[in-house]
Amino acid sequence: MEMESSPGSQLKPVHQEAQERPGRNRGGWITLPFIAGSMLGLGLAINGTTSNLLVYLLKEYNVESIDAAQIANIIRGSLNLVPVAGAVVSDSYFGCFPVILAGTVINILAFVLFTLTAALPSLRPPHCAPPSAVCPHGTPGQLTVLYAAVCLLAIGTGGTRFNVATLGADQFGSAHEQDTFFNWYFVFLYASFIVGDTAIVYLQDGVSWALGFSVCLGTTVASLVMLLLGARYYRMPVPKGSPYTELARVVVAAVRKARVDVAGRRLQYYVGDGTVADSGSDGAPSKRLGFLNRAAVITASDGTAETTGGGHRSSGWRLCTVQQVEDLKSLLGVLPLWSSGILVSVSIGVMIGMVILQGLAMDRSLGPTFKIPAGSITVCSLAAFIAATPVLERAVFPLWCRVTGVLPTPLQRVGLGHVVNVAGMVAAALVERRRLSVMRAHHGADEALGWVTPMSVLWLLIPLAIVGVGEALHFPGNMAFYYQEFPKTLRSTATAMAPLLIAMGFYLSTVFVDVVRRVTAWLPGNINQGRLDNVYWTVAVTATVNFGYFLVCVCLYKSRK
Incomplete structure (x- = not known):
């Protein structure tokens, strides 16, 4: 019987590690291909759809640009908030595997509905030419089908995305192996996001929305198959009540x-x-x-x-x-540190919501014939995350260990992520300032007519790459910290704390953008007439102050170990 190292452990065997079902105690790295395969199939389908949802609303449902960005951010927030409920259900009643299984099936139903909205013209409003002043919006029935698909996607993601992280971490016994798994979990997750943001977005926007959603449906079915194939290898702790x-x-x-x-x-x-x-x-x-x-x-x-x-x-x-x-x-001691990550997620949410609109207003040509889909622009952040993770794991962290004698703790990695995130917001402000200068130089005082700025969209890769490196430090560090500090009975909740940060960030980013629209003239319907650079400067200053708050929380925190 395992003993906790916290106070009272000398006298009482505390929450014993949940008993495992017979034949389900193998675990280890043999489970990684099945978990990773399931994660890749779900990730590319879900992220490919959510990344391009703003464009889908603009082109197929005639939603106004800033409103579409706000709706897309709310949906992204929901996709990261519902996993908290999935974690509660997993920890209290069913365990990870059954919840992941049910969530995958629900995701399949969601993509069936998305495919129908794209394939059946009766489920969408009539197409509207861009110069038209009056564009028909979706009917209540059409919007009901669309948002039913979105709700099913959120519920399914709630059961899968971060319960998969808990299922994977449960396969390992040491904190170092769990920490390593979380790093590679995010690598596989973000790799699936890259495929979704490129291949899926291209199929949806450049070939056919119906074909793109059909491919998402197929990869989700493949994810279900991979999950079931690995079932005999998984270690499955049984929950012992709420x-x-x-x-x-x-x-x-x-x-x-x-x-x-x-x-x-x-x-x-x-x-x-x-x-x-x-x-x-x-x-x-x-x-x-x-x-x-x-x-x-x-x-x-x-x-x-x-x-x-x-x-x-x-x-x-x-x-x-x-x-x-x-x-x-x-649990209560972690909350101040957790709250310090909210504004990091807000800054990322603001950038993701606005960078697609920036891309639509820039030259997206790559060669004489190919044009980069606007929904694929954020893939650079994901690529930077994936590229940075092995560099950090194999070079930067070992160098840190040689200098200091120990590997960086999860909280030290989170702190570095804060600093890099601030640098990303500064870079975003500088790039947007240059974009506005180029636009005004070409269109003079009547800049409202200059919808497409003669400046390459590749400039946006600079701030996106910096933010991606910050995420490679921030989010895996957060997840490892929560998993190690939370009680063993709350492991799924621990891995859901990071997506809860992301959810709060997307929700609050919509509030932030709405406040900016009400009290300033920085975000009109046409961003060429606004000052998006001022928005980024405001976020950068706020994130800097928040980093100071994070340092105070770190100084006051006492680890349960």
């Missing part, structure tokens, strides 16, 4: 004992299994968030039966174990 109920019990028990006098007394804390610990002993709870310690204090009304192992135990809503208290503390 861990969230135990956390709620700690809060309730602490509140019920709020009036208990603990000053100057030698207290006894309930450890479990007929064992108690005196205050000041190794088994007593830590002093941080001391109010919660009341939940484990044994009072006269709780009785002393637990010390002898007999009699009736006090209600779990009045007396909790030291380990339950420490689990809640570890």
Whole structure:
């Protein structure tokens, strides 16, 4: 029986690692091809569709440009928020594999609907020529089918995307192997995003929307097949009930004992299994968030039966174990650090929403015949992530270790990601300033007519690449940190904390853009008439202040280990 190293572990075996089903205990790197194959099929289909959804709304549903960008960001946020619910269901009731399986099937249904919207003209409004002042919008019935597909996609992604990360990490026993897996998890995930942002976007926008969505449907089916082929190799911990109920019990028990006098007394804390610990002993709870310690204090009304192992135990809503208290503390202690990542995701959300509009207003020609699809522009950020990850893993981190004597911790990597992200926002502001200067030089005072600026879209690759390197530091570091710091019963929730950051970023980026539109003239319907560079400068300054907040959180944080 495994013992936790946190307070109380000397006296009580705490949340035992979930028992595994017979025949499901192989695990290890043999599972990676199946997990990676499933992840690649889902990733290219989902990201290829979401990256090009803005263009789909513009061209096929006649939605106004900034509104389409806002809708696309809300949908991206939803695709990263729903995995939190998937993690709760996985941790509490079914485990990772059944939830991933159900999510993949739901994704298949989503792409069936997307394919129908593209293949059947009756499910879309009539085509509108760009110069037309009056463009028909989708009917309620048409929009219902479209948003039903989006909702199914969000629900399916909630069951798959980051539960796959937990399933993969569960195959390994050491923290180093888990850390390495998370790095490569993001490599495979972003590789699928690159294929989606290039091949799928090209098929949808350049050949046929129906064909593009049909390919997404096929790759999702292939993902389901890969997942099932590897089932006999997976290590599948079985959940032991909702861990969230135990956390709620700690809060309730602490509140019920709020009036208990603990000053100057030698207290006894309930450890479990007929064992108690005196205050000041190794088994007593830590002093941080001391109010919660009341939940484990044994009072006269709780009785002393637990010390002898007999009699009736006090209600779990009045007396909790030291380990339950420490689990809640570890969860609450992470939240300030987690919140420091929200503005990083906001900056990325703003850039992703606006960079496609920038691309549509720039020269996208690559050679005499080929034109880069606007929805594929963000692929540079993904490529930079993939290129940076092995360089960091094989060169930068070992060099860091030779200089300092230890590998960089997850939090150190996250901090570097903050700095690189700020640099990316500065680069985005400088590129946009140049774009506006070129546009005005060619169109004079009447810049509103200059919809396509004679400046290559390849300039956008500079800020996107910098942001991609920042993500290679920030997101894997965050996921490894949460996985190591969260209680073992909340591992799926731990891996969902990173996508929750992304979701919050996309949602708040829409709020940020809406506020900018209301209080400034920086974002009109035609970005050639606006000052998008000022938007990026504002984001860069905000991200710099947020980095200071991150450093304060790091200084105050105490690891549960």
